[in-house]
Structure formats: C-alpha cells, structure tokens
Amino acid sequence: MKFYSISEVAAKFNIPESTLRYYDKKGLLPLLERDEAGRRLFSEDQISLLETIICLKNTNMPISGIKQYIEWVVEGATTIELRLEMMKNHKKAVLAEIAMMTESLKGIDLKITRYKKHIQEGKEK
Amino acid sequence: MKFYSISEVAAKFNIPESTLRYYDKKGLLPLLERDEAGRRLFSEDQISLLETIICLKNTNMPISGIKQYIEWVVEGATTIELRLEMMKNHKKAVLAEIAMMTESLKGIDLKITRYKKHIQEGKEK
DNA sequence: TGTTGACTTAAACCTTGGTTTAAGTCGTAT
DNA sequence: ATACGACTTAAACCAAGGTTTAAGTCAACA
Incomplete structure (x- = not known):
C-alpha cells in the first residue's frame, strides 16, 4: 500500500x-x-x-x-443516518449562502453599471 | 430630515x-x-x-x-474609476467563490445520494 | 429627587483558523 | 563523522471580526 x-x-x-x-x-x-x-x-x-x-x-x-x-x-455504518442529516443540513446552509451572495451580487452589478455609465457620460462632454 | x-x-x-x-x-x-x-x-x-x-x-x-x-x-466623483475597478475585481472574486462552492456542493450531493441509497438498501433486507 | 432606559467610551476579552518558532530526531549522502 | 534535509513537538503568535464590560452621561418619568 x-x-x-x-x-x-x-x-x-x-x-x-x-x-x-x-x-x-x-x-x-x-x-x-x-x-x-x-x-x-x-x-x-x-x-x-x-x-x-x-x-x-x-x-x-x-x-x-x-x-x-x-x-x-x-x-462506521451505524452513523450513516446522522451523516445524511448533517449533509442535508449543510447543503441547505450552502445553498442559502450561495443565494445570499448571488443576491448581493445584484447590488454590486448595479454599482458597476452606474459607474460605467457615469464614466461614459463624462467622456461624452 | x-x-x-x-x-x-x-x-x-x-x-x-x-x-x-x-x-x-x-x-x-x-x-x-x-x-x-x-x-x-x-x-x-x-x-x-x-x-x-x-x-x-x-x-x-x-x-x-x-x-x-x-x-x-x-x-466624491474623482474616485469613480477606482470604485469601478474595485467592484469589477470584487465581482470576479465573488463569482469565483460561488463557483467553488457550487463545485464542492457536487461532492456533498454525492454523499447525500450515497447515504440515501445505503439506508434504502438497509431497509430492503 | 431619584431612578430608569437609552445611549456613550475605552479597553479587555473572545473565537476561529491557522502560522511561526525553537528545539529536537532521524536517515542518508559526503 | 558530520552535515543536511525532512520530519517531529509544544507553545507562542497572529489577524479578523466582533462582543463584553465597566464606568459614565443624559432625558424623562414617578
């Protein structure tokens, strides 16, 4: 081995x-x-x-x-249900965190768009 | 106000x-x-x-x-380009983190599936 | 008048997740 | 023989992100 x-x-x-x-x-x-x-x-x-x-x-x-x-x-095998529960809960937590980050990303994208627009308008003058 | x-x-x-x-x-x-x-x-x-x-x-x-x-x-407005750069970089970092979590989630899902199957097979005997 | 309740501060404390350090033990190449 | 590189340990140290504590101020209510 x-x-x-x-x-x-x-x-x-x-x-x-x-x-x-x-x-x-x-x-x-x-x-x-x-x-x-x-x-x-x-x-x-x-x-x-x-x-x-x-x-x-x-x-x-x-x-x-x-x-x-x-x-x-x-x-060993006697704890499989415990592990299953843990993983299911953990998955939920992970999905929640991804959802929160994805949501917050919208706010960041909004800023990016706004800043880009502002810069563009500055150049046009 | x-x-x-x-x-x-x-x-x-x-x-x-x-x-x-x-x-x-x-x-x-x-x-x-x-x-x-x-x-x-x-x-x-x-x-x-x-x-x-x-x-x-x-x-x-x-x-x-x-x-x-x-x-x-x-x-103020003089820092808009700096802020834009920062937000663009931050967005990249956030997307990378979401990608990593999403990827790791696959491993978690695999365990969930495996544990569920194991429990099911246990019940069938 | 005094005693709550909502606030203030600085400083101490806490947890998490490591990293660094100092001193020591091996096995091997010179 | 010795010196080097790869490993070991316990303990100290660190940074981030708060939280807690102790002591104080102030306005309003009984």
Whole structure:
C-alpha cells in the first residue's frame, strides 16, 4: 500500500504542511499512521478523507463540524443516518449562502453599471 | 430630515448595536452625525451606505476593503474609476467563490445520494 | 429627587483558523 | 563523522471580526 509523506500531501493539495498538522491536532485526521520515526503516513483512504475535509472547508463548514463528521465516518455504518442529516443540513446552509451572495451580487452589478455609465457620460462632454 | 437612533438601525438591519459601533470605529461610517448628547444619528444617506456595507460584507469583502470603498465614496466623483475597478475585481472574486462552492456542493450531493441509497438498501433486507 | 432606559467610551476579552518558532530526531549522502 | 534535509513537538503568535464590560452621561418619568 502506497503512503504519502506530509510534504507530498501538502504539494498534492497545495496546502501548507502546518495546516495539515493543525488539522491532525484538531482531530480531522484520525487513524493517521506513523512510520518508525514518528512521521505521518497518509494512505489513499486518508487522501480521500482529506478531499472530503477540503470540500467541507470550501463550503465554510467549521472545523468542529468537520470533526464531528469525520468521527461519524470512523464510527462506521451505524452513523450513516446522522451523516445524511448533517449533509442535508449543510447543503441547505450552502445553498442559502450561495443565494445570499448571488443576491448581493445584484447590488454590486448595479454599482458597476452606474459607474460605467457615469464614466461614459463624462467622456461624452 | 429623519434620523435614526443606533437601536432603530440595529433593529432595521438585525445587527447588534455593538457591531454598528465597531463599524463606526473602523471608519465604515464617516460623516455620521451626533446629537447634542453625543448619540449617533443615522441619516437616510447613512442607511443606504450601510446597505452597501452589508452587501459587501455578505460577499466577504474584508472590513479594510469596505473602508477603502467608503473613503472613495466620500471623496466624491474623482474616485469613480477606482470604485469601478474595485467592484469589477470584487465581482470576479465573488463569482469565483460561488463557483467553488457550487463545485464542492457536487461532492456533498454525492454523499447525500450515497447515504440515501445505503439506508434504502438497509431497509430492503 | 431619584431612578430608569437609552445611549456613550475605552479597553479587555473572545473565537476561529491557522502560522511561526525553537528545539529536537532521524536517515542518508559526503 | 558530520552535515543536511525532512520530519517531529509544544507553545507562542497572529489577524479578523466582533462582543463584553465597566464606568459614565443624559432625558424623562414617578
């Protein structure tokens, strides 16, 4: 089984090593193996878990929420309904945030239009 | 001219008064008037400026950026090109963030689908 | 007259999400 | 043998964005 070093993972995801260590300390990377020298070994499973972590982070889930999710993953099939509920709720939150940003974008577009017009009128004189 | 007290504005926008004071201290509310007792008086102009501030905040512009924008607004028509550039750049950033969230949402949807299927299969046995 | 209630301030405090630092341990190439 | 590069840790540090606290002012009401 192939293992990745922390620097490889950091490069792969373009994330500082310090962040990976921080996530580990925060409990986002349980089951992380170590070599004889105590160095972290990331398995393929860890990599795909990390992909999930990044996906949740990209959608602004707090570390504490991600941790809960990961704990449920580790706990196994008995937590699937909990995970489903969490993901459904999270999806709602994400859609709400996208909706809010999209709405606010209208206000920004309005300004852009107004400023462009103003500049155009200035040039016409 | 109608003026609003800090508590009225807080209620209107559903924002804590402390946040309004914080924004004022950070320079997001220049030209804010005061009554004889030193209490803040929000004019209609302040209200619409505040709407803009909230719009920019909703789209994750940092306080420092909002401050810069407000300063340009106060400075007047000479800064319109700067404001246009800023809003165009900000729009790009917002679209990028929406795109990233939308993309990550796919991963979340995948999990939802998978979990639902798993639960369904569990019930069928 | 005094005591609420709505405001004020400066300063301290808080949380989140990391980053940086200092000191140390390995394995390997010279 | 030693020196280098890749890793380790705990603890300190940081920035952003507020929130809370303590002490005070003022107007109006009982």
